[in-house]
Amino acid sequence: MSNHELPTRIKPNEYEKKIYDEWLEKNIFHADENSSKPPYSIVIPPPNVTGSLHMGHALNNTLQDILIRFYKLNGYETLWMPGTDHAGIATQNVVEKQLAEKNISRHEIGREKFIEKVWQWREESGGQIINQLKRLGASCDWERERFTMDKGLSRAVRKVFVTLYNEGLIYRSNYIINWCPRCHTALSDLEVEHEEKEGALYYINYDVKETGEKLLIATTRPETMLGDSGVAVNPNDERYSHLIGKTAILPIIGREMPIVGDEYVDMEFGTGALKITPAHDPNDFDIGRKHGLKEINMMDDSGYINENGSVYKGKERFEARKEIVSELEKQNRLVKKEKHIHSIGHCYRCKTVVEPRISMQWFVKVHPLAEKAIEVVKNNEIKIVPENWEKTYYEWMYNIRDWCISRQIWWGHRIPAFYCESCGHINVAMEDPSQCEKCSSTELSQETDVLDTWFSSALWPFSTMGWPEKTKTLEKFYPTSCLVTGFDILFFWVARMIMMGTKFMNDVPFREVYIHALVRDEDGQKMSKSKGNVIDPLTVIDEYGADAFRFTLAALAAQGRDIKLSKERVEGYRNFVNKIWNASRFILMNMPSDYNIGEPDFSKLEAEDKWILHQLKITADNVSSNIKTYDFNEAAGEIYKFFWHTFCDWYLELIKNRIFDKEKKEPALKAAFFILKNSLIILHPFMPFVTEYIYKMIDDNANLLNMDFPALNFSFDTENSEIETVISIISSIRNIRGEYNIPPKSMIKAYIKTGDKKIINAVKNNEKNIKKLSRLELLEFTDKEIEKSATNVSSGFIIYVPIEGIVDIAEEIARLQKDRKSALKDYELYGKKLKNENYLEKAPREVIRKDTEKFEKSREVLSKIDESIKRLEELC
Template identity: 45%
Template sequence: MDKTYDPSEIEPRWYQTWEQAGDFNARLEPDRDAYCIVIPPPNVTGSLHMGHAFQHTIMDALTRYHRMRGDNTLWQPGTDHAGIATQMVVERRLAAEGVSRHDLGRDAFVDKVWEWKAESGGNITRQMRRMGSSVDWSRERFTMDAGLSEAVTEVFVRLYDEGLIYRGKRLVNWDPVLKTAVSDLEVESKEEQGHLWHLRYPRSDGQGHVIVATTRPETMLGDMAVAVHPDDERYRDLVGQTLELPLTGRRIPVIADDYVDPEFGTGCVKITPAHDFNDYAMGQRHGLTLLNIFDDDACINDDAPEAYRGLSRFEARKRIVDDLDAAGLLERIDDHTLMVPRGDRTGEVLEPYLTDQWFVKTGPLAEPAIEAVETGRIRFVPDNWKNTYFQWMRNIEDWCISRQLWWGHRVPAWYDDAGNIVVGRTEAEARERWHAQFGNDQEPRLRQDDDVLDTWFSSALWPFTTLGWPEQTPELKAFYPTAVLVTGFDIIFFWVARMIMMGLKFAGDVPFRDVYITGLIRDAEGQKQSKSKGNVIDPVDLIDGIDLDALVAKRTVGLMQPKKARAIEKATRKDFPDGIPAFGTDAVRFTFAALASTGRDIRFDLGRVAGYRNFCNKLWNAARYVLMNTEGQDTGLNPDDAISLSAADRWIISRLQDTERKASDHLDAYRFDLAAQTLYDFTWNEYCDWYLELSKPVLTGDADAAAQRGTRRTLVRVLETLLRLMHPLMPFITEEIWQKVAPLAGAEGRSIALTRWPTPDADRHDEAAEADVAWLQRFILGVRRIRGEMDISPSKPIPVLLEQAGVDDRERLGRFEALIAFLARTESIRVLDAGDTAPESALALLGDMRILVPMAGLIDKDAELARLDKQIAQTEGDVQRAEAKLGNEGFVSRAPEAVVNQERERLTTHRKTLGELQAQRERIAAL
C-alpha cells in the first residue's frame, strides 16, 4: 500500500470499476428476499447539495448493507423533469440569444428543452457517482421518459373516469411572472415590513361607517362582504345590513362568521373571496359571488372600475389609497409586520388567483392512506412524524394538478368548438370517446388542453411506475412495495402522502414499509444553510477541497459568481484559513452517518469532517502495519498447521462479535449515528490503539510459530471483517484495503461490495479473555496516567510496586508482565507483601490493588512544584481576564453572539485547566 492515503486516486477508480462490472445491478432471483429503495428524484436542473449528500449517504448505506446480507437489492435511480425550474433555465438561455419561447412556438421550445437535458441535465448524476451511490444505473428513469409518461396519462384517465379528477374555477397560488399556478411547496413566506391600512366603509343607511383593516387595499375592489363575529355586541345590529363599497358604486352585506377574530383591528374584516384563501372558504359558506379583479399579470382587469384598469396591483394600491384619502375614507396607516408569500423561483409576491385548473378529489384517496399508517402497514421513523401526516391528511384539500407551462406532461384532455371536454390516452381515443359521449357521427375539431401536470403528480407515481407499471412486470412483482423511503419532513404532504394515496390506488399496496425522516442540515452554529447567510457548503467541495486563493482569483476574473464565491469563502475561512483540504468521500459520508440522530437537525461542523479524515488515515496506517507484518508470511491458511491464540487474540475476536451484533442492530433500527460510533470505537480504540500494540511483542519477540501464526491470522481476519462492517458507510477506502487484505485472510470475491455481511458467532465470545485484557488495559492506563500527571517522559523506564495484589492479580501479572513492560515501559514490577513499606510514590488503583510508582530519581519535586506554580499563575490570569470581559455589559450586549459564546467557551476551558493544574500540584505536594 502507498504510504499516504489519497482518496482522489482511489475513489474515481473504484466507482468506475463497480459501475462497469454491473456490481450495483439488481437481479431477479426469486429465492432471495427483495430489498428496494427508490431515490427521491432530484431535479434534472439541480446539483448536489448537503441535504442530497446526507440522504444519499443514508440510502447507500442501507443498499450496500442489504446487498451484502444477500438480499436481492435495487436502489432505483432517476431524475425529475422539474417543470418550472427546467423551463426557466431554458428560457434564460434563449433570452440571452434574444429569443423567447413564444418566438419558437410550443413544439420547437420543447425540443430545445430536450436538447438542454441531453447536454447539461446529467450534472447531478455525475455528483451522485462522486458520493459513491450504488444505484442500478442500468434502470435509470426520468419522469418524462416514454414509459413514465404513458403511466402518468393512464393514471389521469382512470381518475377522471372515476370522477376523481375534475376541472373547476378555484383559488390557487399564482406567480404573475411565470404566469402559472404553483404548489404550496414553491411558496416562501417570510416576515416583511409593510403597512396596515384602516379604511372607512360607509353604512348604506347613512348611520356612519365601519372601519376595516387590510394589508392589501387594492383587493377592496373585489370585496363582496364585511364579516364580524356573531357574538360581537358592537356589530350585532349591523349583521344583515349593507355597506357602500368605496370607489366602486357597489353595496356589500355585513355577515357573521365564527372565523372572525374580534380582537384583530376593529373586529370588522373585509371579505374578498376571489383573492384570499380564508375569504374564499368564508365566501363558500355564505354563498358570496366570486369577483376576480386581476388578470394573469396581476394587473387590474375590466371587472374593476375603469379608473384602475390596466394598473399593476402595486400601482393600483397607491392610487386607491390616494383616492380614499381624498374622499375622507382613509382612517389611518399603521406600520405592520406581515408574512409575504413569494415564489421560490422568481421571488415575486404571489397572488391568490381565481382561475380554471384541474384538481384531484383527494378525500376518497386519503381514507385508505390514513388507515395504512394507523394499522402499521407504513411506519414513520421517528414515529412522531405520523402525527404531522395525520394532521394534514385528515384536513386534506383537493389537489391542483395543472400548471400553465409548456414543459411537462400535457393534460390529456381535448375541447371541441362548443367547449365540451373529453379525456383520452391519445387524441384518437379522445375522438372515440367524443363520438360515444355525444352520439354524433361528424368528425369534431379537437384542441388539446395547453396546461401540463404538476411535477408532484408524476413523482407521486414514482415507486411503481419506475418498476414498469401499468405493465405487471417481474420487477414490479419482485420489488414493490419498496422497503423504505428516505426523505425530509418538509415534503411529507407534497410527496410522501401523495405516493401513499397513489400506490394504494393503482399498485394495490403501500409504496414503502418505512418512511425515514431526516432532519435539516444546519451549520456549526445551528443556523439553517442559505445563500444569503453565506454558510452554504457544496459537498463536492468537501470531497475535492477548496483553495481559497484560487477561489478569490476565479471570482476576480469572473469565472465564478461573486456571491457564490464569497459564500464559500465565508463558510470555510474561519476553520480553514487556507482553504478546505481534500477530505474525500468516505470522510464526508462517515460524518453524515455519525451525525444522523433520528429526526434531529444536523449541525454540520467542518471540524468533524477533518476528524473523520484522520480516522481514514488511522485505518489506512493500521492496514499498512498489518500488511507489513503478514504479506509473505504464514497467516494460518493451511488448516493442518497449528494455531495458538493469545489472550489478546481471543479478546479482539470476542470484541468483534459484539461489534458485528451492534452494527447490524443499529443499521436495522436506522441508527446510523450509533453504527458509526460503534465502528469508530472498535477501530480506533480497540483494534488500533490496543490490539495492534499487543500484537507487536508476539510478532517481534520469541513467541513460537503457532503463536505468531495465530496473531497474524487474527490481524488479517479481524481487519477483513472490520472492512466489511465499515463498507456501507465508507465504500472506497474499505474496497482499496480489502483487495490487499482479503487473500491473506482467505476471503474470496471480486469486490467487497459483493461479499457476505459479517454475523456474530456466540461461540467466539470469550469472557475470560475480555476480563484478562480489561485488567491489562487498566494496569497500563494506570501507569500511563501516573506518567502524565508526574510529567515523566514516556520513554523512561520506571519501576512499579503493587500493594494488596490478590490471587487473580498475581496470576495475571505472571502471564502479562512482558506485555506490560513492552506497553507501559516498566523497568521492573514487584509485588509487596503484607507489612512491606512502600517509598514515596504516585498511585493508581486497579480494583483493590494499588499500583505505585516510586518518585525517587524520577522527578525533582521542588522543580515540578515551581513549574506548576508558574502555570497556575498564568492560567489564573486567563480566567480573570475572561471573567472581566464577560462581566462587561457593554461587551456582552454589543458583541456578536458567536464572539460572546466563544469567550464563554474560553472561560470554561481556562477554569478546567486551572482545576487540573491545582489537582496535580496537590498530588505532587503530598509525595
C-alpha cells in the same frame, strides 16, 4: 501488489474513480428480479434534472447507500432505483434563458419546437447530478435509470389521470391557488418558499350603511381591498355581533358588501373584524364559498390591477398599494399603520412574491385518497421514523386541501383533456381522441396546461418498476422497503405517494419512511448563497475524499437533530481513513507474501486475541442493529470506536511483541488479519472506496459487496475481563504520566495494590505488555501505601507511581499557576459578558452560544488545574 510496494500514504482521487468504474463494469449494483434472495428496495427521491449535488442530496443519498450496501451484505437482493425528475418550471426557465440570450422567446418558436429544445438540452446538459452521485459512491442500479418524462412513466401518468377523472376524483374548477406573476403559472404549496419579513398592518375604517358606525379593519395587503366582497366578524364577539346581516361600504370604491358571522375570525388578531377577498386569499376563499360572497379577481397574470380595480387599472400591485394607502390617508380612513412581521410566500424558482389568486385549474379531490393514506400509517403498515413526524403527517392529512395539478407552462406531461369546440364536452382517454365521444365532432383542442411535477413523482415507486404493466420487477421489489427523505417533502411528496400507491397498487409504496434532518453550517445556520456559508459537496470530496465525507455525514446523522457540518469535521474523519490504511498496511506488510494464512486457529489464541474477537462480535451486532433502526450516528460511532481505539490503539499494540517473534507470529497475524477483513466489511457501507481498495490488496478479484456481513457466534467473556483489566491498569498509569507532565521517554516505576486474584493473574499473564505500553522499568505488587507517589484509584486496585526525582514539583506548580492565570482571564472575561443584560439582549444568539461554550470550557480548565495543583502540593 507485493508487501514492499504498499504506499505509505493513500490519495482517494487516485483510486475512487477506478474502483467505481470496476463496479459498473462488473454490474455489481444490478438487482435480479429472478433471485430467490429476500428483496430490499429503495427508490431514490428523484433529483431535478437541472440540479447539481448539494448537501441535502449528499446526506440523503449517503444514508440510502449505507442501507443498500448493508442489506446486500446481509444476503438481500437489493434494488436502489435511480432517476431524475423533469422539474417543469425549473427546466423551462433554464431553456428560456438560453433562448433569451439569442433574443428568442418560446412563443416565437412555438410549443412543439420549444419542447424539442428542452429535450435537446436534457440530452446534452441535463442529469449532471447522476454523475455527481456516482462520485459519492451511490450503488444504484443504473441500468434501470428512469426519467419522469420517459415513455413508460408518461403512460403511467396518463393511466392515473384518466382513471381518477373517470371516477370523479379529478375535476376542473375555479379555485384559489398560488400564482407566480413572473413565471405565469400556478405553484404547489411546496414550490412556495416562505420567509419572515417586516411588513405592516394597516388599520382602515369601513362605514356601516345601516348604522353609520365606523368598522375598523386591519390588513397587511391593502391593495386587495379592490377585490373585497364582504366583511366577517366572529358571532361570539360582543363588539360586532349586532352588525351581522348589515352592510359595509368599501372605502374608495364604494362597493356595498354584506357583513357575515363566521367563527373562523380570530377575535384577538388585529381588530377582530376581517375583510373578505375570496379571489385573493385561501382562507377568505373558503369563507366566501361558505357565505356565497362574490369572487372578484382584481389582478391579471402579471400582478397588475385589472378592470375590477377602478382607477388603479394597469398599476403594478405594490405600486397600487402605495397609491391606495395615500388615498386612504387623504380620506382620513387610514387610522394607523403598525410594523408587523409576517410570513410572505415567494416562488421557489424566481423568488417573486406569490399571489393567491382564483383561477380555472385542474384539481384532484384528495379526501377519498387521504382516508386510506391515514389508515395505513395508523395501522403501522407504514412506519415513520422518527415517530414524532407521524403527528405532523396526520395534521396535514386531516386538513388537506384539494390538490391543484395544472401548471401554465409547456414542459411537462400535457393534460390529456380535449375540448370539443362544438358541444363543449371534455374528452379524456388513454389515446388522443379523433372525435368527440359525445357529439362526434372532429373539432377538438387539447388542454394547454401540463401536470404538476409532483403528480408524476407521486407514482415513482411503482411507475419506475414498469406499471401499468405487471412486471417481474414490481412482483419482486414492490412495495419498497424504505424511503429516505427530508422532512420538507413529507407532505407534498411522501403523502401523495402513499395516496397513489394505496389507490393503484392496493398496497403501500414503502414499509418505512426515514425522515432525516437538515445539514447546516458549523454555527447551526441554514446554508444559503446569500449568507456565503454554502459548502459544496464536490469540493469536499475533491479535498478529503468521498469516504471521509460520507462517514462525517453518517456520524452526525442523529435522529431529529440537524447536522452542523464543518470542513474540520471532515478532516477529522479523513484522519480515520488514514488510520484504517496505516493499520491495514502494518498487518499486510508483516504477512507472508501470498497473504494466504487462513482463519485463526482458536486453539492457539492468546487472551488478547479472544478479547478482540469478542469486541468484534459486539461491534458487528451493534452496527447491524443500529443501521436497522436508522441510528446511523450510533452505527458509525461503534465501528469508529472499535477500529481506531479498540483494534489499533490497544490490540495491535498488545500483539506487536508477538508479531516480531517468529514462533508467536502466525496466531497473532491470523487473528489480526481476521479482524481486519471483517472490519472492512462492517465499514464498507460507510466507506465503500477505501475498504474496497484495501480488500483488493488481499484478493484482487474480490468485491466486498459480494461478502457476508459478519455474523459471529463465539464468546470469550473470561478473556474479555482479563484484557479489560490490563487496559484499565495501563490507562491509569498513562493518566498519571499525563497529569504530572512526565515526559513520554522517561522510564518509571509503578506499584499495584490489590487483593483481587483475577487482577493479580491478569497482571502476571500480561506483565510484559503492561510494562512496554506504560513505559515502566519496574512493575510490582504492594500491600502498603507508597509515599511521595502519584496515585490513581480504580475499581479493584490502586496504582502508585513514585515521582520524586522524576517531576520537579515546584517547577510543575509554577507552570500550572501560569496556565491558571490564562484560564482565569478567559473565565472572568466571558463570565462578565454573560452577566451583562444589555449584551444578552442585543448580541446574536449564535455569538452568545459561542461565548457560553468558551466560558464553560475555561471553567472546566480552571477546575482541572486546581485539582492538579492540589495533588502536587499534597506531595510536597
